Amino acid sequence: MAFTTLPTSAYSTLDATKLTGNLPAISGASLTGISAGITEADQWRITSGFTGDADPIASNWERNDTDFDKIGTGLTESSGVFTFPSTGIYKIEFQQVGVTVGNNPSQYNEAKIRVTTNNSSYNSRAITSSLGIETNGTNGQFSSYCTCIVDVTDTSNVKFRIAVDKANNGTSTVGASDKQITGFTVIRLGDT
Secondary structure, three states: OOOOOOOHHHHOOOOHHHOOOOOOOOOHHHOOOOOOOOOOEEEEEEOOOEEOOEOOOOOOEEEOOOOOOOEOOOOEEEOOEEEOOOOEEEEEEEEEEEEEOOOOOEEEEEEEEEEEOOOOOOEEEEEEEEEEEOOOOOOEEEEEEEEEEEEEOOOOOOEEEEEEEEOOOOOEEOOOOOOOOOEEEEEEEEOO
């Protein structure tokens, strides 16, 4: 059977009321390859600074409250340990700003994202180092950034915390309550 191309005039005046037949119903359940987009995004920061090491940074955390609102339920925090709201694949990004005070140069500063999969032992999943921070008699500034992706298969067991480790305990981590100076962002990328 040969097909014939209809001239434009044949279908430009098509009357939809004269169409007959049954079309299959389409529902969201039958569609594949379409995701709901980002279902969780949250951002936390420390509101004031501290001096020396911390594993974890256990106090002065707050959810960003400056021109921000989380997507989804958001994380919960207890003594510096963060719990995910649901299972999934999450990206964690941590940034830190620090200063050395006076004549206290620091050989290194490490910022770490530490993750547990058994709600007990923590392993460093991301580490960044600022090396050879000199002061020359004045306050020296440094910044650190690290990121990792975590497969959260069980929200009761998979958690994370943030740590900093300094060669010189006179070195301080900077915080603020009105901007992201030292803090992190977490985004759920998809299903586990």
